[in-house]
Amino acid sequence: MNTHFEVLFIGGGNAGLSASAHLLLQKPNLKVGIIEPSSKHYYQPAWTLVGGGVYDIKDTEREEKDYIPKGATWLQEYAQTFIPEKNSVTTKEGNTYTYDYLVVCPGIQLNWSAIKGLPETLGKNGVTSNYSFKYAPYTFEILKNFKGGNILFHSPHTPVKCGGAPQKIMYLAADYLRKHGLLEKSNVQFWSGGTKIFGVPKYEKTLLKVIARYNIKTNFFQDLVEVDGPNKKAKFIGLGEHNKGVETWVDFDILHITPPQGPPDFIKNSPLANAAGWVDVDKGTLQHVRYPNVFSLGDASSLPTSKTGAAIRKQTPTMVANLLAVMDHKPLKKIYTGYTSCPIVTAYGKLMLAEFDYNNEPMETFPFDQSKERWSMYQLKRQVLPRLYWGAIIRGRMQG
Numbered sequence: 001m002n003t004h005f006e007v008l009f010i011g012g013g014n015a016g017l018s019a020s021a022h023l024l025l026q027k028p029n030l031k032v033g034i035i036e037p038s039s040k041h042y043y044q045p046a047w048t049l050v051g052g053g054v055y056d057i058k059d060t061e062r063e064e065k066d067y068i069p070k071g072a073t074w075l076q077e078y079a080q081t082f083i084p085e086k087n088s089v090t091t092k093e094g095n096t097y098t099y100d101y102l103v104v105c106p107g108i109q110l111n112w113s114a115i116k117g118l119p120e121t122l123g124k125n126g127v128t129s130n131y132s133f134k135y136a137p138y139t140f141e142i143l144k145n146f147k148g149g150n151i152l153f154h155s156p157h158t159p160v161k162c163g164g165a166p167q168k169i170m171y172l173a174a175d176y177l178r179k180h181g182l183l184e185k186s187n188v189q190f191w192s193g194g195t196k197i198f199g200v201p202k203y204e205k206t207l208l209k210v211i212a213r214y215n216i217k218t219n220f221f222q223d224l225v226e227v228d229g230p231n232k233k234a235k236f237i238g239l240g241e242h243n244k245g246v247e248t249w250v251d252f253d254i255l256h257i258t259p260p261q262g263p264p265d266f267i268k269n270s271p272l273a274n275a276a277g278w279v280d281v282d283k284g285t286l287q288h289v290r291y292p293n294v295f296s297l298g299d300a301s302s303l304p305t306s307k308t309g310a311a312i313r314k315q316t317p318t319m320v321a322n323l324l325a326v327m328d329h330k331p332l333k334k335i336y337t338g339y340t341s342c343p344i345v346t347a348y349g350k351l352m353l354a355e356f357d358y359n360n361e362p363m364e365t366f367p368f369d370q371s372k373e374r375w376s377m378y379q380l381k382r383q384v385l386p387r388l389y390w391g392a393i394i395r396g397r398m399q400g
Contacts, residue, residue, distance in 0.1 A: 001095075002073060005033035007323070008089065008099035009072075010079045012036025012064060014394060015105035015298030015312045021069035021396025023320045032072040033097060035079045035089065039064050042133055043389055045309060048165055048345060049382060051130040051139030051256075052172035059386070061133065067394055079106065082270040084291045101293045101323060104272060104279045106264050108161050108299035108307060114260040121229025126254045130169050142254050143173055148185030149253035151177075154224050156260040157193025157239060161299050161307045164342040164354070166190075166258040167197070167207070173256075174214035175347040189217045191224065191236055191250070202362055203344075203354040206371045210346045222248070227255065267300055278302035283358070284335040286319040292326060295319050303338070305358055310341030313393060339363050343381045351378040 007023065009016045012034045020032055041064045049055035068074045077091035090096045110131060112119050121127045128139045151173060155166035170190060177183040190197075190211075197211065197218065198204040211218060221240030228234070234255055238246040262268070268277030272294065279296035280289050283303050288294035297315040299307040314336060321334040338358025345351050350373040355363050364370045370377070392398035 002031075002033075003096065004031075004098045005073070006031045006099070007033075007101045007103060008097060009034045009036075010089065010102070010104045011106035011298070011300070012038070012068070012074070013041070013105070013107045013298070014309050014389075015107070015316070016103075017041070017067050017069065017394040018312060018396055019103060019105065019297060019316045019319055020072050021394065022316050023323065023396070024069050024071050025396050026320060026324060028071055030071070032069075033075055033099075034068060034072050035075045035077055035091065035097070036064065037076055037078045039076070041067055041394075043386055045162065045343075045381070045389075046386055047130045047133070047136040048168045048172070050136040051128075051143075051169045052176070052345075052348070053140040053144065054348065054382070057133065057137050062390065069396060078266075080266050082272055084271055084294060087293070099293075101327065102291075102295070103319070103323070104267070104294065104296040104300060105298040106267065106300050108159070108261045109264045110259045110261055111158075112259045115224055115257070116226040117229060118227050118257065118259075121227055122257070125229035125232060126252065127227060127229050127257065128254070129257045129259065130165065131257075131259055139169065139256060143176055146177070146182065146186075146254060148182055150187045150189065150251055151254040151256075152189045152191060152234060152250060152252045153256045154234075155190070155192040155194060155258050157223055158260045158262055159307060160258055160261045162342070163306050163308075164198075164344045166192070166256075168345045169256055170216065171210055171214065171344075171346045172348065173254075174216065178214070179348070183214065187217070188214060189219065189250070191219045191222045191234075193221070193223050193239060195220055195240075198354070200354060200356050200360045200362065202371045203342075203352060203356075206352050206373065207344070207346075210373075224257070227257070263300055272296075274302050276302070283338070285322050285332045286315060286336060287322060287326070287332060295323055303336070305338040306340040306342060308340050308342060309389070309393075310355075311339065313398070314339040316396075337363075343377065343385075345378065345381065346373045349375050349378050351381055353377045353380070 263277035274280035
C-alpha cells in the first residue's frame with residue numbers, strides 16, 4: 001500500500017474534491033492522496049429547499065467514489081493525528097501517511113449535543129433541522145401539518161456553514177403559511193446568538209423588509225442551551241450586555257435548530273490549529289503561518305469569511321496556484337480577498353443573492369442590483385447551481 005504522497009488532502013467534501021481535482025488538472029502526474037471516511041457525498045445547499053418541500057432529498061446524495069478525481073488515491077479512513085515536523089498524518093485505523101505537501105479541508109463539525117436535550121428529541125416533537133440529511137424532510141412534514149401557533153427558528157452564536165441557512169427556511173416557512181392562510185394564526189420568531197440579521201448593510205435592508213412582510217419577531221444575543229421536546233419548550237440565555245445570563249423559556253409548536261458548530265476535534269487538538277481551533281493560515285495566500293508546506297481552505301480554515309461553497313470556489317484557485325508556486329520555489333502571488341456568497345431564499349420563487357468580501361463590501365457578479373429579490377436568482381439556486389456543482393465545481397473545472 002502506498003503511504004507517501006506528494007500532496008495529501010484531509011477531507012473529501014466540496015473543498016477537498018474541488019481543490020484536488022483542480023490541482024490534478026494543472027499537474028496530472030502528481031501523486032495525490034485524499035483521506036475521507038464518508039462513502040456518500042451530499043449537495044447540502046439544497047437541504048433548505050428539501051425542508052421547504054420543493055426538492056427531493058435523494059437528489060442531494062451521490063457516491064463519493066464517483067467524484068474522486070482521476071489520478072488521486074482515496075484513503076477511506078479518519079485522520080486523527082498530525083505531526084507536521086515529520087510531514088505525517090496518522091489515522092484512527094492506525095495507518096500513518098507521509099507527504100511533501102498537506103492540504104487540510106475536513107469541513108466544520110456540527111455539535112448537536114452542545115444543546116441539552118436536543119439529540120433525544122431531534123426528528124420528533126416538532127423539533128427539526130435542515131442541517132441534517134436525515135431530518136431535512138421532517139421539516140416539511142411538520143410544516144405541512146402545522147395549523148398555527150409558535151414556530152421558532154434558531155441560529156447559534158458560533159460560526160456556521162452557510163450563515164444564511166437558518167433564515168432561508170424561516171422565510172420559506174412564513175411564505176408557506178401565508179399561501180395557506182395560516183400566517184395570521186402563527187407567531188414566527190427568530191432567535192439568534194448574533195447581533196443583527198445580516199452583516200452587509202445593503203442586503204440587511206432587504207431582509208428587514210422581508211421580516212416586516214412576514215411579521216417575524218426577532219431576538220438577538222440569545223443562546224439556545226436546552227430543548228424540552230415532550231413539553232415543547234426551548235431555553236435561551238442572553239449573551240448581550242443588557243440581557244447577559246437572563247434565562248427565557250419559550251413555548252413552541254415547531255422548532256428549527258441550527259446546531260452550534262466549530263472546528264473538528266482532531267483539528268482543534270492538533271499543532272495546525274490557532275487559539276480558536278481552526279487551521280491557522282494566512283488569509284490572503286491560504287498558506288499555514290508556521291508550516292510552509294501546509295495549506296488550508298474551506299470551513300475548517302481560519303479564513304475570516306462566511307463558510308460557504310461559493311467561498312471555496314474562489315479559495316480553490318488561490319490555494320492551488322500558491323501550492324504550485326511553493327513546489328516550484330517561486331513567490332506566492334495569488335491573493336484571496338475573502339469573497340463569499342449567500343443566496344438567501346426569501347419566498348417560493350424569490351431569492352436575494354448576497355456576494356461580498358472580507359470587508360463586507362459587495363462583490364456582485366451580475367449587472368443589476370442583487371439586493372433585490374428575484375425569480376431568476378431563485379432559479380439559479382434551484383436549477384443551475386446543483387448541476388454546476390456535480391458537473392463542474394467538484395470536478396475542478398469551475399473555479400475562480
